[in-house]
Amino acid sequence: MKKWFTALPHxxxxxxxxxxxxxALLASISVNVFYQPGQIYxxxxxxxxxxxxxxxxxLFGLDIPVSxxxxxxxxxxxxxxxxxxxxxxTFFTGITVVLTSLFMQIMPEEVLSTDPIxxxxxxxxxxxxxIGYALRNGLSSGGLDFVTIAMRKRTGRTIGSLSIFFNILIMAAAGVLFGWQYALxxxxxxxxSGKVTDAVYTKQKKMQVIVITRHPDRVIHNVQKSLRRGITIINEAEGAYNHDKQTVLLTVVTRYELPILRQAMKSADPxxxxxxxxxVQILGHFYEEEL
Incomplete structure (x- = not known):
């Protein structure tokens, strides 16, 4: 623990x-302003x-807070x-969970609407x-995020889709215990929540990039200097119109890395x-940064 903690810039x-x-603020607002007043789980x-x-x-008359x-x-x-x-x-996720619990406890329940929809x-x-903001910045809301992240590394499925799968159990429990209208x-x-998580957490969305260039060495140098991505080279590709020879480069990046790729291409070969x-769907190894 000491090794990575001291190596982290202050x-x-x-x-x-x-x-x-x-x-913590967003989660507390969601629970105290919308979920609790609307009896949403x-x-x-x-x-x-x-x-x-x-x-x-x-069952027991005990008011043990959600926090x-x-x-x-x-x-x-x-x-x-x-x-x-x-x-x-995990360390910073622990801080996030503690802050979330604290904010849920001290933030008053403000009823904006009781309409459950x-x-x-x-x-x-x-x-x-x-959740998407936290994951995008190398954090987690804790709980099932640990499980879904571990499964995403093994299966390649998105965080949001895995969350929806696991949370069917929560929906069913709410229906059995408190009424099926609350489950719906x-x-x-x-x-x-799952769809918005996927929209915000763009590191998991993969994009295939095909580059046709006359300056492959310069493009490869700039891209690999900015991104840790492999590149496949197809030499002597021929254009159908002028029959000139160019080089085709193939790589896969995440949507999060796309602005970095654009900047690298702009300086290498505009x-x-x-x-x-x-x-795109990937079969095989695709490097992802450790959280």
Whole structure:
């Protein structure tokens, strides 16, 4: 732990902490302003914490807050994340979870609407934006994010689709315990949250890039200086119109890396022809930065 902690630049501490604060605020707004007033159950561990909060109140008369359940449920998953994903990622996720629990506890429940559909849509959108923002900046909301990230590395599926799959269980539990209308509203919130997460967390979206250039060496040098990506070279490609010889370069990048690629191409060969195919599926090894 000491090795990676001391190697991390000090300004990165402040950045990570600020990202944690933003997520904690968004998650607290989602739960306290939309989910709780609309009786909507969130995705992931937050949804399980809400269910346990309702059960403890209805069955035993104990008002154990959602924030406390959130902390308790995350403890075993921190251990899993420490060994399965990464130390730095788990450490800062722990800070994020503590801040989220604190903000949920101190932020008052402000009722903007009791319409469950409105609460589900806007609550899901705010929660999904928070989760995607956290993941995009190397953090996590904790809980099932540890499991979905580990599975994404093995299966290649998106974070949002995996979250939707796991959260079907939460939706079913809400339906059995509190009524199927709450399951349907919670399903809307979980679906919206998953889609917004995928829209914000662009590092998982892969794009195939084809470059036709007269200056392949310069393009390869600039791209690989900026990105850790392999490039396939096809020499002596012939154009059908002028029958001139050019070089075709093939690579795959993430949507998050696309602006970096554009800048590298602009400086290397602004006249190159570049074709980009969105959301391609990859079979085989594709390098992804460690969290």
């Amino acid at each position: 300004h990165d501490y402040a950045q990570k902490f600020s990202f944690s604060v933003v997520y 969130s995705s992931g561990i937050t949804g399980i914490a809400q269910i346990l909060n309702t059960l403890s109140h209805n 406390l359940w959130l902390l308790l449920l995350n403890l075993p998953l921190f251990i899993f994340g420490w060994f399965a994903i990464g130390h730095k990622f 409105i609460c589900a849509i806007f609550g899901g959108a705010v929660m999904g934006a928070g 509203y919670s399903a809307i919130a979980i679906f919206v 006249k190159a022809f570049v074709s980009i195919a969105d959301n």
